[in-house]
Amino acid sequence: xxxxxxxxxxxxxxxxxxxxxxxxxxxxxxxxxxxxxxxxxxxxxxxxxxxxxxxxxxxxxxxxxxxxxxxxxxxxxxxxxxxxxxxxxxxxxxxxxxxxxxxxxxxxxxxxxxxxxxxxxxxxxxxxxxxxxxxxxxxxxxxxxxxxxxxxxxxxxxxxxxxxxxxxxxxxxxxxxx
Numbered sequence: 001x002x003x004x005x006x007x008x009x010x011x012x013x014x015x016x017x018x019x020x021x022x023x024x025x026x027x028x029x030x031x032x033x034x035x036x037x038x039x040x041x042x043x044x045x046x047x048x049x050x051x052x053x054x055x056x057x058x059x060x061x062x063x064x065x066x067x068x069x070x071x072x073x074x075x076x077x078x079x080x081x082x083x084x085x086x087x088x089x090x091x092x093x094x095x096x097x098x099x100x101x102x103x104x105x106x107x108x109x110x111x112x113x114x115x116x117x118x119x120x121x122x123x124x125x126x127x128x129x130x131x132x133x134x135x136x137x138x139x140x141x142x143x144x145x146x147x148x149x150x151x152x153x154x155x156x157x158x159x160x161x162x163x164x165x166x167x168x169x170x171x172x173x174x175x176x177x178x
Contacts, residue, residue: 002128002130002133002149002151003124003125003128003130004100004124005100006101006121007120007121010117011118011121011125011134011147011149012040012147013042013118014067014114014117014118015134015158016039017036017056017059017060017063018060018064018067019158020036021057021061022142022143027053027056027060030048033048033053033056041095042110042113042114043094043095043106044102044106044107044108044110045107045109045110047109047110052111055110055111056110056111056114058111059114062077062081063114063115065077066081066119066122067145068134068135069131071126074126075126077119078119078122078123081115082103082116084112085104085108085112085115086108087104088104088105089101089102089103090102101120103116103117104116132148132153133148133153134146134148137156137158137159137162138156138162138166139158139165142157142158142162145158
């Protein structure tokens, strides 16, 4: 594990949320929203209504900018996100998660909590100088973010689909040379 489990979980959720904007949009309907919440079960207030869904959709470009920014710019984005929120940090544990930090009260809107959780996770990324673990997918036709949490820094693609497509293309290119 490179980061603490809560940092990795926040990074995965933020990357998934950002990547949901790729075509076809994977956060277009209430069912898509429910699937996101099933995969990334946030605690606290969740309204599950259209305004909350639209606020999450609107948050995606800001998160993308934060996640892909160079280190010093990432600091600026993190500081801005933290300044935009009313912070009430406290240690908590729930479900299967051991003690970890919640920086915003549970009754704050979900998009605000996601923004702050992402900022908190990026603090660990910045402090460890591990921003290279967040890159645009290596597939030339994809603009999604690839999150590399592997030990050997080998993940280059955002998904198995992109990795397989490129592996098949490389295989076909090698076969065409023979």
